[in-house]
Amino acid sequence: MGPRKALLILGLMCMLGACFSQCGRHFLKKHRQCLDIYECGGIKEECQGNTLCLYTLGSYYCQCKDGFTNTKNKVYFKLGEERCRDINECYNNTVICGHKADCINLIGSYKCTCHSGYTNPTNNLKHCIDIDECEEAEMKKEDLCGIKGTCENINGSYWCMCPKGYTNYGNERTPCSELDCETFQANSRLAQSLEGLADILSMMRNSCLALSNPHIASEGKTDGEALLEKFLIATEAILSPGHLNHREEVSGFLQTVEESIRLIGPQLKDNGTEMETTEIDAKIAVQRGKTQPTGPILLTNENARLDTDWTTAAGTGTYPGFALAALLTYKNLEKFVNNSFEELKGHEKNGKNPSSFKISSKVVSVVVSNPSTQNLSSPVNITLRHLNETVESSEVEYICAHWNDRGAWSEEGCHQQQTNATHSVCTCELLSSFAVLMALYPMKHPFALILITKIGLNMSLLCLVLCILTFKFCRSIQGTRTTIHLHLCVCLFVADRIFLAGISKTEPVGGCRFVAAMLHIFFLGVFMWMLLEGVQLYRMVVLVFNATIRPLYLFIAGYGTPLVIVIISAIVNPKGYGTKEHCWLSLTDGFIWSFLGPVCCITFLNIFFFIITIWKLAQKFTSLNPDTSELNKIKAFTVTAIAQLCILGLTWVFGSFLFKKYIGTTVAAYIFTILNSLQGALIFVMHCLLSKQVREEYAYFLSCFCTPQKKRYSDFSSTNPSSSQSRGSQSGQHTGEFQI
Known part of the structure; x- marks a missing residue:
């Protein structure tokens, strides 16, 4: 091998070494070696949830646990693919527990519960056996079917068999009870005299006999709902x-x-x-x-x-x-x-x-x-x-x-x-x-209360007549307040007279309603004139002294307002006037508030006017001479008006209790009668007897019938020629008020 070939082979080997030095995705390089990674353990567990992890060289696979399945029906899968879901064994296999138990699905599994009357002593999922209730009751010495009943075991339950004369009313697992069908005797004297009763008794007797005879076929019996319906319909004839x-x-x-x-x-x-x-x-x-x-x-x-x-x-x-x-x-x-x-x-x-x-x-x-x-x-x-x-x-x-x-x-x-x-x-x-x-x-009022009512109201009527005559013909006190007092007395006189004569005259009904309506009008009129007196005092003190109100406005407010209230009340509830025992407003459906409502409003308004008046009077007394005649005069007016309002208000506080059931009804009747009889006398004392000008007029009037008094008065007049002029000058001033 030449050097050139050796270098070529060496270079190729170096290239291959550089390639193999890079480890794959599932390998870890350590000490220049690539080691396989174990994906199925440690903190880097790849398969999670209801899965099992399967290790392979250079890889891994996930598999669902028993009771779970992959959503894509894959047996093996990796991270990122569909996870495992629970298998509903009860839905997929309706008879998985057999016919004697119910299947209950669990996460990853299921369980079987035996039906009533069955038990599973071995905890085998599909092994439910019948319970012999009769044998168990005998062992426990329980009377399962009653004294006369016979217990018979059946698959999953038991029956109570009743002898003749006993029944469990068609409920096989109910103890037998003795029936007494002789209770329903259709031939009794009462059944013969009362039409329809014999039919009911016969119906019930037949039902009773059918229940007490075990030999009668069950289809011949009437079920409970149908029998109840027949029974209720049969009672309609009797009722x-x-x-x-x-x-x-x-x-x-x-x-x-x-x-x-x-x-x-x-x-x-x-x-x-x-x-x-x-x-x-x-x-x-x-x-x-x-x-x-x-x-x-x-x-x-x-x-x-x-x-x-x-x-x-x-x-x-x-x-x-x-x-x-x-x-x-x-x-x-x-x-x-x-x-x-x-x-x-x-x-x-x-x-x-x-x-x-x-x-x-x-x-x-x-x-x-x-x-x-x-x-x-x-x-x-x-x-x-x-x-x-x-x-x-x-x-x-x-x-x-x-x-x-x-x-x-x-x-x-x-x-x-x-x-x-x-x-x-x-x-x-x-x-x-x-x-x-x-x-x-x-409510039978005692004789003493009746006597007080008649004497007190008649005395009040007499005082009111004297007040009316005084306010009408006494020239020296003519003015707005005198007009108010006059018509207040007129309303109170008419109301008391009607009350005395017709409050208990409940027949005829039309007349009783008319009396109640008249009492409604005139008693409301009394309170309206009281309100006008409060308004007049307010005008005198707060606005200007000696302020007057045109009579037309007084009449519209004093008589028109009560009339409008009564007309509206009569239209809304015409039967509200007159009751079974009194000719007054009915206490049902809140109709009495057509009187008490306006009275409360008027009373609160008057209290407001009187508070303002007293406050302003206190300011004027601190800034002016306390002996100023006008201030003293208004002070006296205010005191008498407040006293009058208190008496009238207290009267109807107790009067509101008089016509309804309360524990102290008799006491309220006495107090109402006494206060009612004091109203006329109080007005006469405060506005007539305590008035210097009125007393002088009374003295002058009496002198006309008493010669010695007339002579002395003439002598007094001759020596004091200015006296008559003084009286005329007092009336000529036309202050509209009088002094106490």
Whole structure:
């Protein structure tokens, strides 16, 4: 080999060495050697998630774990390709667990759960075997099918076979209960006299006999829902008008209803059943099971609500494995049982006996499977909605009562837990048919109150007549405030006179409404003239002294405003005038606020005017001579006006209580009567007797009828010729006010 060839071979070998010195992607160069990288371990694990990593020389592959599959159906794949997802074995193979178990998918796996009545003692996924409930119950000495029942094991369950006279109401896994079909006697005296009752009893007896005879084919039996519907329709004939005429018929009907529901309830398929006809609204709840049912029971409808629990409803277990609770609301039964109150006649309140009782709710029946309904383990709560009846001017008490076995309403075992205007909650230790009764205590005012009313109001009327004559004919005090006082007295006189003569004349209805409307107008007029007096004081002090208001404006405000309010009120609610016992505004639907609303507004406005007036007076007294006659005069005006407003306001504070039920109604009546009789006397004292000018006019008037006084007055006039001129000058000043 020549040197040239050797160099060529050496160069070629150097080139090949340089190429082989560069390692591939999956190799690592170390000590001039390329070492294979292990991708399936360490922090550089290439296969992640639900995968397995497979190592190869110079490479790797990923493979899904058992229970997972590649989204592209690849067995081997590398990083960056689709990952593994869970296989739903239950979906892909519906019989993977067999026919005795249910399949439940898990992440990467699945499990099988045996059906009820089967067990898996070996934890084999597909090995569910039947449970022999009858053998287990015998070993545990449990009475699975009742005393007379026979337990028969079947694949996945068991049956309770009942002998004749016993039944499990078609529920094979329910213990057998004894049936007493003789309860439904269609040939009884009551069934023959009450039309329709015999049909119900016959229907229930046939159903009972079918249940108690195991030889009758099951297809011949009527299911619970259909039987309930037939029963409720059959009751409509009895509840139609004119049928339930005697208490014995009512008691027999209610007892039949309760026994029928106890028979029908166990035959219902669902745990809750609702059914309604034109006469009855029925809600029934049932519970079935080996153990005693527990938990609350709440049955409710538009007119009633039942609150109890399953322990109370089931009782001592006469119906093993079964419990029933039903709420039946009769839509018109209260018309037939609005009597029989003799056992309530001794009911007293504040030492008074009620003059009458009325049914004030729908009648409801509560039925449970517990046979000891007269001695419940715990009381039940029954909420009843009051009927929409208006009772005015009477003391009212709501009483929880039940229909007893003597055919009368009784309070025994029931008491009222709470009540309001619309509902009463009754707590009862027994179960029957219930209703809320309303006891009426008419307000009979004592003779002393009637006497005070007549004497006080007549005295007030006399004082008001004197005031009217004084303000009309006493020339020296004529002015804006005198005009206001005159018409205030006129309104108060007319209102008191109508009140005294017609407040209790409720017949005829049209006349009573007219009296109420007149009282509304004139009592509002009194407050309007009071407001005008406050406005006049405000003008005198805040604006200018001796300010006057044109009479036309006074009349429009004093009489026009009350008239407009009454007209609007009469248009909105014409029946709001006049009640059953008083010719006054109705207390229902807020109609009384057509009077109290304006009165409150006027009172607040007057308080505002009086505060401003007193504040301005205080400023003027600090800046002027306190003896200034005008300031003293306005001060006196303000004091009398405030006193007058206080008396009038207090009167109607107590008057608003007079026509509605309150604990202190009699006390309010006395206070209202006394204050009302003081109004006329107060106005006469403040504006007439305490006025120097009015007293002089009275003296001059009396001198005309008393010769000695007239002579002395003439002598006084001759020595003081300016006296008459002084009186004339006082009136000629026309200040519009008078001085106290």
